[in-house]
Amino acid sequence: MQKPVTQFTITIPIRPADLEGIGRAVLQYGLAIVFLWFGGMKFTAYEAQGIAPFIAHSPFVSWWHTLFGVQGASYMLGFVEISAGVLLALRGVNSLFSAFGGAIGVITYLTTLSFFFTTPGVFEPSLGGFPAISGGVGQFLLKDVVLLGASFFILGSSLGEVQAQQGKQTAAGG
DSSP, X not given: OOOOOOOOOOOOSSOHHHHHHHHHHHHHHHHHHHHHHHHHHTTSHHHHHHHHHHHHTOXXXXXXXXXXXXXXXXXXXXXXXXXXXXXXXGGGTOHHHHHHHHHXXXXXXXXXXXXXXXXXXXXXXXXTSTTXXXXXXXXXXXXXXXXXHHHHXXXXXXXXXXXXHHHHXXXXXX
């Protein structure tokens, strides 16, 4: 009769800290790519029409359509998103750039998550509404929870690097 297994060991060829570093880089530059790609799409009529219902139903940004028109609002958002992507990608140059990119991300994703509550079609009526979300609008917006978390993480870690650098400069100068 065999003894029951009560313990086993997992050996992995990479350290957990290395995996964390890879994850940090993927968050940083993956978010930059998302902003650059989504921002570039805002310069197409296809995307402008696609985001129009989100903007139109928002109490925070519906005025964009009045002021800039549907395509103009999309252009403005595209400029902001591309700017955030570039700032995030410049972390290796200066962490302050990345902090600004992270802050833009936080504002962007808080805004888009507000669409969850203002845009028709988020909750699936054939399944009884809330908490069932639609396969289109609801699931499209839900991903922004993760992107918001990535933006907060990048903002915090970038500001931590800025503070550490300022501390080194103060120590060297004082």
